[in-house]
Amino acid sequence: MFKREPAPLNPLVLIMKKNVNQSLASPDAFRRRPSQAEPTEHHYQECDSQGFVFVVESTFPGGLEWFASNRNWIHAKLKEHGAIIFRGFTNQAASEFHDWMITVCSRTLKYEGRSSPRTKVFENVYTSTDYPPDRRIPFHNESSYRREFPTFIAFYCARPAEGGGQTGLVRTDQMLGRIPESIRLRFEERKWMYVRNFQPGVGMSWQESFCTDDKAQIEAHCRRESMTFQWLSNVHLQTRAIRDPIIVHPVTGEKCWFNHACFFHRTSLDPDIRAMLEEQLGVEYLPTNSFYGDGGEIDAKTIDQIRQAYLVNSVNIEWQTGDLLLVDNIMTAHCRAPYQGNRLIYAAMA
Template sequence: MDQRIFDPSPAASPETLAVQPLLPGADLPLLVTPKDGALDDGGWRKLLPDIHAVVRGRLPIAGGLLFRGFGLHGDAPFRAFAESFGRPLLDYDFGSTPRSAVDKGVYTSTEYPAHQSIPLHNEQAYTLQWPQTIWFHCVTAATTGGATPIADSRLVARRIDPAIRARFAAKRLMYVRNYGNGLDLPWQRAFNTDDPAEVERFCRANAIAWEWTEDGELRTRQICQAVARHPVTGDEVWFNQAHLFHVSNLPPAVRDSLLAVVEDESELPRHVFYGDGTPIEDEALDHIRAVLDDCTRSFPWQEGDVMMLDNMLAAHGREPFTGKRKVVVAMADPVRSPDLPAA
């Protein structure tokens, strides 16, 4: 990551922008608004130097900024706003959830049924490369619900039981995925190709072990970090998706039916072990989920909002909703785990 995007020293708010906590008693996210009132479409461009100054000074401290009242409405203006930071937008490679491209570098948020919640997670923390920066744009707010809850990953790391945190950090995690079985994506969609040779090249370049099963499907294994150290601030963060990938995350009836038909847990659609292949204790995952719940902060979307997160400093999720909801996503600034300082 080009570290020039961040200036870790606090900066005074520019004269054109107001910066303040959105939620009482919490600095995540900070609300950024134009001091002279809501802008017309495209009006944000004249404030770009001040917007960028706020991002440099405040994002690495707060972990997330909510831009409101900047006249951003729709996929194309959102893409222009994200691209204004000068970083190429990333494709959604090696994805784990269904999404659709709506513009170059802009995707729908996870396309799970509206009645389902999505637990807190850091984007692509189940692999060795992820986006440092992620933007969310509310095009259409839900009738009810549909918030994107967030949590400070530094606070999560501090609140997890030290013995559990140390065990996860030392052992790391092994994610196992079996594609195209109804619960995980088809490998063609996860890797954005129909060519098995392209899949193998991607796996080889990203330290992913793979095998083609007898029925022609794909199984992958990858050993990844459980905690990480931020490349700019040096903060230790809780950075994994063990609580999402583990079979205990599924509803009991679904979990029991799956376990009844597999001989080995590595045959589950997706699962996670410690990096040495030993099982992760359900009690540890229950504790981790409780800490995440306790650290969660939530707010209702307003149409036109853009939330910018440092993906290592802030986790995000989704609440169930009714009505039509459209929140689109863009990502930038790839980070590789091997390039980070040791946690």
């Protein structure tokens, strides 16, 4: 089911850089001969642990045909690196980004069981999280809180920010070596639980998160996702789910730190907002919060140590217009820096 063939077919001119923030080498050095329909040469520079992202730069406009014929090679590189940037290809509309995702990953997924607001711009293509630009979005693996989650997530840069707005990436298969052993063992033994409270005027509504206003459909969704649910009032829904914080990658066989424990923890809220919500709602009724699977509180020091582990060897992507970023969602976590300007990034999952 997860078999991928590593051999490339007629690869484009390729450059793998030590750091994705460095300028790519001039394409003039790799200009193709006019008689060739596709260049046959490709050039690599071995990357180190500070820049694991693989960069593919095109020296001439490329279409879906190249991606279709090199799909096995792309997935082999994704298995090796965890994330690939395709740079210098033709700019795309949302519909073309969807076609690209289908070509590379066969299908796209709806954004269900939502935890963050997004705007749908085309079939299974959404804006990246519609979150205030002055806020940082913490590291996370997309939908790791769900029983079923995407294997891949891709981003397309329609318009970069005027300042900031980098997408951070970090390998979760390397996280276990950075998290203190006592914390790792505690999570493996006790698992982790996330609690959500859907209340009018506070965070996402249950209608928005579950994409329906039918309570029966919501309850069926919760059962499929192995979530417990309780209607605390006619308009207040509370859900709980216990998940494994570490999973085995289905292709590489490596263990990966895969959860939203930091993302949902109440300390991820701005201190002023957290204090206000705790005073008004109580800790047990915050929009989101993380606990150990047995219901025990995860202390702030533990969360801070995990946050620091994310930062080690993370890479910041400086977006350029037209960039395509393909991410192995299990192997690689992502985040977003605050930004200025009218940044527009599309997202799709598979």
